[in-house]
Amino acid sequence: MRRRHHFHIDYLGHSVSVTVQTGHTPVVEVLVDGKETGHATTRDDRPVTVEVELPTDPPTPLSVRATPGPGVPRCLLLPVDGGAPQVMAPRPY
Template identity: 75%
Template sequence: MSRRHHFHIDHLGHSVSATVQTGHRAVVEILVDGKETGHARPDDDRSVTVPVELPTDPPTTVTVRAITGPGTPRCVLYATADGEPQVMAPRPY
């Protein structure tokens, strides 16, 4: 059975959202300010790293790591400038 999980964080004044669809074949979609900027399908290890750019001047590259299983999916944002991981908050919708 397929299920969608949503995650969100604000970083450098921009909205970063992730949708993780679980099921037979997991799919991860990343949106920045409401526009899809990254898309991936995890391999057998059940996690995937998706690099995206924030529309700053100059553009800022960040990475979203989605862990699709086992258990409840989770997403973490890694900013390349400071390298500090930031857990993306789950959204109930």
């Protein structure tokens, strides 16, 4: 059965949202400031990393690591500059 799980974080003044659709082939979509900037699929419960950029001058690269399972999905924001990973909060909608 497929389910959608939503995650969000505000980072450097920008909104980063992730939707993880679970199932046989999980799908991960990343939105920055409401625009889709990254998309990936994975098999079973394998973690997947999606590379995106924040619309700054110059663009700020970052990664989102989504783990579809087992259990409840989880997401981390991974700054490329070596900063500490940040847990993205689940959203109940």
